[in-house]
Amino acid sequence: MKKTFAYGLVALVIACLAFGVLLLKENIAARKEEARHHVFKIVDLGEQSVDPADWGRNYPRQYDSYRRTSELTSTKYGGGGSDTLATDKLKEDPRLVTIFRGYAFAVDYRLRRGHAYMLSDQRDTKRVTQHAQTGACLHCHAANTVAYRKVGLANGATGTLNDPLVSSHGYAQLQKGFEKVGAMPYSNAVALVEHPVTCLDCHDPDSTQLRVTRPAFLNGIRKLAESTAPLPHLPSIEKWRKGDRREPYDPNRLATRQEMRSFACAQCHVEYYCGPKMTLFYPWDRGLKVEQIEAHYNSLKFPDGRRFFDWVHADSGAEVLKAQHPEFELWSQGIHARSGVSCADCHMPYKREGAIKVSDHWVRSPLLNVANSCQTCHRMPEEEITARVAIIQERNHALLLRAEEATVALIRAIAEARKNGATEEALRSARELQRRAQWRVDFINAENSMGFHAPQEAARILGEAIDDARQGQIALLQPRASSAAQPKPTSVK
Numbered sequence: 262m263k264k265t266f267a268y269g270l271v272a273l274v275i276a277c278l279a280f281g282v283l284l285l286k287e288n289i290a291a292r293k294e295e296a297r298h299h300v301f302k303i304v305d306l307g308e309q310s311v312d313p314a315d316w317g318r319n320y321p322r323q324y325d326s327y328r329r330t331s332e333l334t335s336t337k338y339g340g341g342g343s344d345t346l347a348t349d350k351l352k353e354d355p356r357l358v359t360i361f362r363g364y365a366f367a368v369d370y371r372l373r374r375g376h377a378y379m380l381s382d383q384r385d386t387k388r389v390t391q392h393a394q395t396g397a398c399l400h401c402h403a404a405n406t407v408a409y410r411k412v413g414l415a416n417g418a419t420g421t422l423n424d425p426l427v428s429s430h431g432y433a434q435l436q437k438g439f440e441k442v443g444a445m446p447y448s449n450a451v452a453l454v455e456h457p458v459t460c461l462d463c464h465d466p467d468s469t470q471l472r473v474t475r476p477a478f479l480n481g482i483r484k485l486a487e488s489t490a491p492l493p494h495l496p497s498i499e500k501w502r503k504g505d506r507r508e509p510y511d512p513n514r515l516a517t518r519q520e521m522r523s524f525a526c527a528q529c530h531v532e533y534y535c536g537p538k539m540t541l542f543y544p545w546d547r548g549l550k551v552e553q554i555e556a557h558y559n560s561l562k563f564p565d566g567r568r569f570f571d572w573v574h575a576d577s578g579a580e581v582l583k584a585q586h587p588e589f590e591l592w593s594q595g596i597h598a599r600s601g602v603s604c605a606d607c608h609m610p611y612k613r614e615g616a617i618k619v620s621d622h623w624v625r626s627p628l629l630n631v632a633n634s635c636q637t638c639h640r641m642p643e644e645e646i647t648a649r650v651a652i653i654q655e656r657n658h659a660l661l662l663r664a665e666e667a668t669v670a671l672i673r674a675i676a677e678a679r680k681n682g683a684t685e686e687a688l689r690s691a692r693e694l695q696r697r698a699q700w701r702v703d704f705i706n707a708e709n710s711m712g713f714h715a716p717q718e719a720a721r722i723l724g725e726a727i728d729d730a731r732q733g734q735i736a737l738l739q740p741r742a743s744s745a746a747q748p749k750p751t752s753v754k
């Protein structure tokens with residue numbers, strides 16, 4: 262009897278111990294789960310949660326770093342400087358005043374700075390205060406997803422604001438509102454928005470999964486998918502092309518997580534047309550390379566039948582193009598894209614906070630954070646990494662200045678020839694070559710990495726620009742020996 266009792270006791274103790282271990286395991290699992298999700302839902306977020314402070318209550322770590330984009334930073338070629346107003350690009354490089362003569366960029370053109378400033382810097386630029394602009398400018402400068410949908414609904418789109426954005430109703434509301442707001446005068450449109458880019462613009466409010474919300478990006482990437490340009494760095498597009506293509510390419514449904522880590526930025530950091538004559542668009546119908554975009558612009562006609570151009574150069578009379586921040590396009594031609602390295606890998610690296618790994622939402626120059634941005638992959642001293650970047654940027658900068666010099670020389674030569682009574686026919690070739698040279702120079706000047714995102718491609722483009730500009734000068738010296746002076750089409754590969 263005593264023995265049985267003793268056995269029973271032992272069994273009980275073992276059972277208790279086993280239960281304890283189970284409890285402990287469960288507790289550890291819960292902690293791990295917590296570390297994985299680290300979300301304490303305080304606020305119910307939905308498709309109308311525009312205010313980042315609401316999101317910040319559930320995701321304080323991401324919110325805190327997001328808010329730091331208001332801190333002024335600069336590196337040799339990055340950031341906007343430390344003054345109240347970002348550094349003036351025109352004062353730093355007077356060649357640009359000649360290159361942009363006759364266009365709003367000759368009046369006010371500054372270095373970019375943190376996301377927190379995107380809406381106020383746009384409201385304040387003389388390009389807006391002294392020139393009439395449209396609501397399309399807001400496409401990349403504000404939290405506008407909900408504003409677009411509201412205007413879309415008011416203009417006949419069906420469904421409600423609570424429909425998920427990624428649904429046929431949500432998309433239709435977004436596109437309708439985008440067209441309507443884009444056509445409004447800037448001052449009316451800007452009254453519809455309150456915040457710079459917000460959480461809702463990059464995240465689904467239920468799952469926090471990445472998503473893209475800019476209508477012009479959704480349209481542009483669909484056109485790109487439908488083109489024949491090889492896109493080895495965008496595997497979901499290559500895959501879609503091999504399918505039945507019944508549904509158009511939709512990044513929110515088809516892109517890989519790694520692609521989304523670049524698409525989130527490619528919503529805005531891209532070349533675009535934003536003027537009064539057509540709805541805002543991204544010119545990717547033939548591909549992302551400089552000459553593919555140029556070929557697309559050259560084939561476009563305005564509603565009045567004229568060939569596409571951004572403005573007529575005041576000194577030379579050439580119909581020229583303006584390039585804007587083609588970061589996604591240039592990155593696409595570089596070794597990092599080819600190796601599957603996304604924008605977020607360098608510009609929003611993971612950082613540890615206790616047991617938790619979060620994405621650094623302080624989007625800025627990676628050179629301010631080499632340890633997290635680069636050394637995760639490149640196991641070498643920080644000085645070595647920054648030295649390699651410096652070599653790339655200095656070489657690119659030197660070539661860029663030479664290409665600008667060549668372009669300015671061509672502009673002066675055309676202006677001179679006009680004064681001396683040259684015929685329109687004699688000026689034609691030179692102006693075409695100015696269009697080509699200027700487009701290329703500006704593509705690399707407006708791109709914000711000073712060549713880093715794709716060094717060899719940047720050098721190729723600048724080399725072509727120098728050649729085009731000098732050929733233009735030769736064309737003016739020999740107005741009758743015209744065959745050598747014809748612009749040569751480059752092959753589009």
Ligand code: HEC
Nearest residue numbers: 336338339340526530588589592597603604607626709710
């Ligand atoms: C391999 C790392 C890497 C990747 C990937 C990368 N970048 Fe960069 N980016 C850099 C570096 C380095 C610079 C130069 C920063 C400087 O000069 O301070 C830069 C500069 C920039 C700048 C200007 C920064 C500033 O402070 O003025 C922008 C904007 C930018 N990149 C956007 C993008 C976008 C958009 C993508 C994806 C399409 C991307 N980058 C992909 C490393 C990267």
Ligand code: HEC
Nearest residue numbers: 340341373374375378379382401458525526529604608625
């Ligand atoms: C809604 C459009 C939009 C999206 C999305 C966006 N950006 Fe920007 N970004 C801007 C604008 C506009 C500015 C310039 C703001 C200014 O100068 O006032 C800017 C500035 C920057 C800068 C310069 C920061 C500094 O301190 O100088 C970097 C770097 C940058 N963006 C990288 C990125 C990356 C990486 C992503 C994706 C994770 C991204 N951006 C997503 C519009 C956007």
Ligand code: HEC
Nearest residue numbers: 370371372373382383386388398400401529530533535586
């Ligand atoms: C396709 C997205 C997009 C559209 C549309 C857009 N921007 Fe921007 N804008 C950006 C990005 C990205 C930056 C930061 C990179 C840079 O400055 O090169 C920027 C920077 C700026 C800046 C700060 C630097 C500078 O250029 O002085 C101003 C001001 C600005 N934009 C005004 C405008 C105006 C005015 C319009 C309408 C004509 C407009 N933007 C339309 C994406 C856009």
Ligand code: HEC
Nearest residue numbers: 313316320323324327458459460463469522525605619620
């Ligand atoms: C310009 C786009 C952009 C904006 C705006 C943005 N995020 Fe993110 N966010 C990202 C990217 C990129 C990641 C990395 C996602 C991945 O790898 O799947 C991320 C990741 C996250 C994650 C997942 C956990 C982590 O840290 O990796 C959370 C949560 C999050 N963001 C919350 C927020 C909140 C809250 C805001 C607003 C205060 C915000 N985000 C604004 C682009 C953005």
Ligand code: HEC
Nearest residue numbers: 596600602606607627628634635637638639646649650716
């Ligand atoms: C996710 C991994 C990853 C990150 C993060 C990363 N790189 Fe790289 N980097 C690569 C790969 C892969 C290559 C291609 C060469 C190779 O295969 O070793 C490369 C190549 C380079 C090269 C040679 C470029 C050329 O044209 O040949 C330089 C310079 C470089 N990286 C600098 C940087 C800097 C600076 C950063 C941080 C801003 C950075 N990388 C971040 C993976 C990364």
